[in-house]
Amino acid sequence: MELNSNISAVITGGASGLGAATARKLASYGVKVALFDLNAEKGEALAKELGGVFCNVNVTDEASVDAGFEKARAAIGQERILINCAGTGNAIKTASRDKNTGEISHFALDKFNLIIQINLVGTFRCIAKSAAGMMSLDPLPCGDRGAIVNTASVAAEDGQIGQAAYSASKGGVVGMTLPIARDLSRENIRVNTILPGIFNTPLLAAAPEPVKQALGAQVPFPPRLGNPEEYASLATEMVRNNYFNGEDVRLDGAIRMAPR
Template identity: 85%
Template sequence: MKLDNNVSAVITGGASGLGAATARMLAAKGVKVAIFDLQEEKGEALAQELGGVFCKVNVTDEASVDAGFAKAREAIGQERILVNCAGTGNAIKTASRSKEDGSIKHFPLDAFNWIIQINLVGTFRCIAKSAAGMMTLDPLPDGDRGAIVNTASVAAEDGQIGQAAYSASKGGVVGMTLPIARDLMSEGIRVNTILPGIFNTPLLQGAPQNVKDALSASVPFPKRLGNPEEYAALATLMIENGYFNGEDVRLDGAIRMAPR
């Protein structure tokens, strides 16, 4: 897909971190961007910087997602690109014993479901609605009607202690990539997923330096945290390269996560 000002993109979780870096990289190529996020101040500022539009969207709420797509399409046209970066995590053991009194508790199911709803169901909701919109477009000269990039995590393959919900949600994103690509193949819509390792996103930027140093040292090479721009570069490649379809790609410096 040729990226220029004839192409529009929606980036969920686009106000910061991986999503913001992707929005900037696409905008630098002329793409018109819509940022879906709950962070109004950051989202509005970035949209203004890029000449795009901000839509306050909660990916777990269907009406909110519908309103976001309607606003984005009115402002910048039907998107040909969707990049799903909205997501969150928690760390709770499946069952655990208190060190203080020996009492036993299990993972609260509402907390498990919350992660699934955001990371997995929210991603699929945006894919389905965006793909339906892309199907209304004429194909480009290369045959593309659209390109979708999802964000999973290396935790989909080697989740750590306490990551049962997070790993399940991200494993679900990996697992649905190929069947969705197959669902949409006759419409010229490609679907790929990135599995990031440890990236220097806002979640880690506030961590103590010794914590960041330890995380960096755990990466085989290069021994540092990933830069959001590196994620954005891979997402952009997946969009531009018309033969990139149905793939799940780790971007992690060859790290394989230890149990803890």
């Protein structure tokens, strides 16, 4: 897909981190961008910077997502690109014993379900609604009607202690990539997923610098945290390359996560 001012994109989680970097990258080609996020302050500021539109969207809420797409399409037209970066995580063991009291507890299902709803169901909700919109468009000269890029995690393949919910949600994103790509193949819509490793995003913003350096040192090469711009580069290539379809690609400096 040739990126230019005739193309529109929706980026979930677009106000910061991986989503913001991807929005900036796409906008550098002239692409019109809509940012779906809950952080209105950052989202409005970035949308203004890029000449795009901010939509206050909660991906777990059907009406919120519908309203977001309606606002985005009214402002910049039907998107041909969807980048799914909205997500979160927690760190809770399946069952655990308190070291001091010996009290046994288990992972509360509502906390498990929250991660699934945001990372997995929220991603699918946006894919389904965006794909339906893309199907209303004529194919471009390259043959594409649209391109979708999802965000999983290396935790989908080597989740650490306490990451049962997070790994399950991201594993689900990986698992549905190929079936969705096949579902949409006759409609000329491509679907791919990136599995980022340890990236320097707002999730790590509060960590002390020595902690960040220690995390980066675990990466075989280059021994550092990933930069959001590197994610944006791969996401953009997945959109531009017409033969990129149905793939799940690790972007991690060759790291394989240890149990903890």
